[in-house]
Amino acid sequence: MTEIFDFGDDLGPTKVIHVYEPSIELRAILVIDNVAAGPSVGGVRMAPDVSVEECFRLARAMTMKNAAAELPHGGGKAVLFGDPKMPARDKQKLLRAMASSLRNVEDYIFAPDMGTDEVCMAWVKDEIGRVVGLPRELGGIPLDEIGATGWGLAHAADVAASFCDLALRGARVVVQGFGAVGKHAARFLIDKGAVLVAASDSRGATFNADGLDIHALMDLKQAGKSVSDYAGGTRLEPEAVIDIECDIWVPAARPDVINEENVHRLRSKMMIQGANIPATAGAERSLHESGILCVPDFIANAGGVICAAMEYQGAGESMVFPVIEDKIRRNTRSVLDAAASQNILPREAAVDLATKRVKRAMNYRRYSLFSSAPGFV
Numbered sequence: 389m390t391e392i393f394d395f396g397d398d399l400g401p402t403k404v405i406h407v408y409e410p411s412i413e414l415r416a417i418l419v420i421d422n423v424a425a426g427p428s429v430g431g432v433r434m435a436p437d438v439s440v441e442e443c444f445r446l447a448r449a450m451t452m453k454n455a456a457a458e459l460p461h462g463g464g465k466a467v468l469f470g471d472p473k474m475p476a477r478d479k480q481k482l483l484r485a486m487a488s489s490l491r492n493v494e495d496y497i498f499a500p501d502m503g504t505d506e507v508c509m510a511w512v513k514d515e516i517g518r519v520v521g522l523p524r525e526l527g528g529i530p531l532d533e534i535g536a537t538g539w540g541l542a543h544a545a546d547v548a549a550s551f552c553d554l555a556l557r558g559a560r561v562v563v564q565g566f567g568a569v570g571k572h573a574a575r576f577l578i579d580k581g582a583v584l585v586a587a588s589d590s591r592g593a594t595f596n597a598d599g600l601d602i603h604a605l606m607d608l609k610q611a612g613k614s615v616s617d618y619a620g621g622t623r624l625e626p627e628a629v630i631d632i633e634c635d636i637w638v639p640a641a642r643p644d645v646i647n648e649e650n651v652h653r654l655r656s657k658m659m660i661q662g663a664n665i666p667a668t669a670g671a672e673r674s675l676h677e678s679g680i681l682c683v684p685d686f687i688a689n690a691g692g693v694i695c696a697a698m699e700y701q702g703a704g705e706s707m708v709f710p711v712i713e714d715k716i717r718r719n720t721r722s723v724l725d726a727a728a729s730q731n732i733l734p735r736e737a738a739v740d741l742a743t744k745r746v747k748r749a750m751n752y753r754r755y756s757l758f759s760s761a762p763g764f765v
């Protein structure tokens with residue numbers, strides 16, 4: 389494998405498929421990383437420029453996330469090349485053609501990601517049926533609308549608080565990226581007694597040490613405005629939320645927002661990672677050394693995929709919250725206990741937990757009988 393790609397290891401990837409259909413300018417990549425636990429689930433990202441290697445990294449992140457959450461699914465990811473804002477009819481043609489080309493690749497279940505949504509998944513359902521993240525009318529559970537990921541983040545924060553002598557009641561929260569993940573994380577933390585003191589979006593930020601009115605902020609976003617238009621707070625640049633002293637800092641926007649250049653500015657007791665890879669590896673180590681507790685992305689933000697996996701099995705909306713709560717609380721505790729007892733980073737403990745689960749699942753497969761690789765019995 390290393391002769392073909394300079395990525396990959398004993399977990400995967402198991403398949404890399406390129407889809408090319410010149411007649412409609414369809415170009416896509418599917419990376420299926422590991423399917424020991426079951427068919428892979430991972431979103432279709434629509435973007436003009438994503439490499440095979442990046443697709444693999446995203447697929448591996450799904451292997452880790454699904455294994456940590458003990459879902460009967462492996463990890464995969466697909467990229468559809470194109471502008472996600474293209475006319476809906478053209479987008480529909482591409483999604484339908486992509487699904488149709490991958491009709492027989494049964495170890496990949498389509499899901500939404502950046503640039504695709506539940507409408508796109510409805511087209512996939514119509515073509516091949518193997519999909520999650522559907523509209524309500526088709527039996528889907530609208531995970532962003534109900535705040536599945538935010539619910540999990542609030543529980544991760546609740547468990548992590550006990551590891552740094554913090555009470556959620558009165559804890560000051562800053563949310564970077566007041567979108568589907570960030571706003572619901574804030575809402576559920578406020579329900580637990582925390583105070584949202586700052587929030588940002590791509591256009592600006594707002595700050596009030598006495599607390600922001602979450603419903604007023606949500607109304608502003610609903611009306612297409614920025615949180616910085618909120619009348620009850622001081623208007624700031626988006627970047628300024630990094631400097632606001634708080635107890636819980638929730639990144640819920642972009643990757644690598646905390647890096648070696650700005651990590652020293654963060655003054656918080658903990659970081660609960662809503663976004664995927666919001667901090668670079670070096671920044672995460674610095675946070676650890678300065679005593680800021682991090683709950684890693686694929687442990688804290690698994691609420692969405694847990695919800696999607698339950699939808700695939702036909703669960704109803706009311707069933708998902710208790711399951712997300714249980715899984716994320718258990719995993720957060722295991723990871724933080726292991727990190728503390730072994731004096732390692734929470735991310736190292738999380739990768740260890742997920743990798744062991746993947747390897748145990750691999751041991752249940754027939755091919756383990758023929759393997760001499762370490763870890764197989």
Ligand code: NAD
Pocket residue numbers: 531532537564565566567568569570588589590591626627640641642643662663664689690691692693
């Ligand atoms: P979203 O588009 O609903 O929200 C993102 C928010 O971030 C928007 O308000 C946007 O204005 C803001 N933003 C963008 N750039 C910013 C910047 N530089 N500074 C401040 N704010 C900025 O997206 P989402 O679904 O909430 O996802 C957010 C992140 O969480 C992404 O990294 C996504 O991959 C990850 N994630 C999402 C889910 C889910 O269930 N939606 C699950 C796991 C991980």
